[in-house]
Structures are given as structure tokens and as C-alpha cells.
Amino acid sequence: MTLPExxxxxxxxxETHAIRRAVLxxxxxxxxxxxxxxxxxxxxHLGAFFGTRLTGVAxxxxxxxxxxxxxxxxxxxxMAVVGEERGRGVGGTLMTRAISEAGRAxxxxxxxxxxxxxxxxxxxHGLQARGEEFESPQTGPHYLFLLDLDAVQTAAPATAG
Numbered sequence: 689m690t691l692p693e694x695x696x697x698x699x700x701x702x703e704t705h706a707i708r709r710a711v712l713x714x715x716x717x718x719x720x721x722x723x724x725x726x727x728x729x730x731x732x733h734l735g736a737f738f739g740t741r742l743t744g745v746a747x748x749x750x751x752x753x754x755x756x757x758x759x760x761x762x763x764x765x766x767m768a769v770v771g772e773e774r775g776r777g778v779g780g781t782l783m784t785r786a787i788s789e790a791g792r793a794x795x796x797x798x799x800x801x802x803x804x805x806x807x808x809x810x811x812x813h814g815l816q817a818r819g820e821e822f823e824s825p826q827t828g829p830h831y832l833f834l835l836d837l838d839a840v841q842t843a844a845p846a847t848a849g
Contacts, residue, residue, distance in 0.1 A: 694736045694737060694738050694743060694744070694773075694777075694778050694781055695736070695737050696734055696735070696736050696737075696781055696782060696785045697734070697735060697737065698732060698733060698734060698735070699733045699734065699735035699742070699745070700733060701722070701726035701727060701731070701733055701747070703733065703735060703742065703745070704721070704726075704733050704735070704745040704747060704766055705718070705721040705722070706721075706742075707742065707743075707744065707745045707768050707769075707770060708721040708745065708766050708768055709721045710768075710770065711768035711769070711770065711771070712766065712768050712827065713826070713827075716826065720826070721766075723747065723749075723765060723766060724749075725749035725750075725751065725763075726747065726749075728749060728750070730749070730750045730793075731747065731748065731749045731750075732747070732748040732749075732786075732789050732793070733745065733746075733747050733748075734746045734747070734748070734782055734785055734786060734789070736769070736773075736778045736781060736782050738773065743769060743770050743773040743778055744767075744768065744769035744770065744773065744778045744779060744782050745766060745767070745768055745782075746764060746765075746766065746767040746768075746782045746783070746785075746786050747764070747765050747766040747767075748762050748763065748764055748786055748789055748790055748793075748798075749762065749763050749765065750762055750763075750793075750795075751763040753797050753799040753832075753834060754799075754832060755799070755818050755819070755832060755834060757797075758796055758797065760794055760795055760796040760797070761795065761796060761797040761798075761799060762790035762793065762795040762797070762798050762799070762837075763798075763799055763800060764783075764786055764790075764798055764799070764800040765800060765801070767779070767782060767783070767786075767800070769782070779809060780809075780812075780813065783809075783813045784813070786798070787813070787814075787835065787837070787840060790837055791837045791840060795837045796836075796837055796838055797834055797835065797836060797837060798815070798834070798835040798837055799815075799832065799833060799834045799835070800815070800832075800833050801824065801830045801831070801832060801833075802815070802830060802831055802833045803827065803828065803829070803830055804821055804828070804829040804830060804831060805829075807831060810831075810833045813835070814835050814840065815833035815834060815835045816833065816834055816835070817831040817832065817833055818831070818832045818833070818834055819831070819832050
């Protein structure tokens with residue numbers, strides 16, 4: 689069975705809030721869905737759409753990584769997919785686009801604080817856990833995940849054209 693495709697496009701910070709709250713911060717105050725850097729001109733918000741329905745979100749902000757950070761680093765945060773769409777490739781499509789966007793923007797490293805329960809997802813997309821697991825006060829156990837974007841760019845196959 690072939691699943692209908694989701695389309696990924698840029699969205700506003702405000703458009704990310706409902707899914708961030710429902711998936712990442714259920715029962716928490718709405719203001720917790722607003723992240724530092726959301727309104728910076730360089731910040732990129734991505735939305736996954738099934739038709740006109742927003743089913744997943746991710747945000748990229750230019751922020752040095754806590755592990756040997758540089759100004760060219762990009763932080764992935766607020767990545768979430770609504771429950772009924774999980775397991776259908778939406779998160780992977782969002783991640784692939786996020787990696788591409790960060791690389792095109794001149795990023796050297798893509799990093800995030802990812803939930804321990806999602807470790808295999810991050811690792812399937814080339815990110816590696818660094819350091820020890822840590823506890824985020826509102827959202828539970830996490831790891832710092834990193835992806836060397838220079839290595840991704842180098843490993844990418846050449847395209848005809």
C-alpha cells in the first residue's frame with residue numbers, strides 16, 4: 689500500500705504552537721510553546737502537510753552547539769508529529785528537510801536535545817548522541833544529538849544537471 693505523500697514547507701512560528709503543545713507539552717501553559725529564537729529572521733520553521741492539514745513541525749535556529757559550538761551551528765527543536773501520523777514517515781521527511789535546510793544555510797553542525805525514547809530515530813538520520821543522558825525538567829530524559837553537516841555534504845551523491 690502506498691501512503692499519500694506529505695508536503696514540507698516553511699511556516700510561521702505561530703503555526704508550530706498547536707502541535708508543539710499537543711505533542712511536546714501536553715497540559716502545560718501555552719507560553720511554553722514559544723521558544724527563544726522563534727522570531728529571529730534566520731529561524732526556519734517547517735511544517736508537514738497532508739493536504740491542507742498540518743501534521744508535523746520542526747524549527748531550526750542558528751545557535752552554537754553546547755559541544756564545541758560554532759556560530760555556524762543550527763539547533764533543531766520543537767520537532768513533533770501528531771499521533772495519528774506517527775510511523776508513516778512524516779518525522780523522517782521533516783528531518784531530511786531540516787538537514788538540507790541547515791546545510792544550505794551554511795551550517796557546520798546540526799544539533800538537538802532529543803528525547804531518549806527517540807534515540808533510534810535520530811541515529812537513523814545520522815545524528816549521534818554525545819555525553820550522558822540528562823533529565824529535562826518538563827519533558828524527561830534526553831541526549832544531546834549532533835550531525836556533522838560537512839560530512840553529510842561531502843557524502844552526498846553528485847546530481848546530474
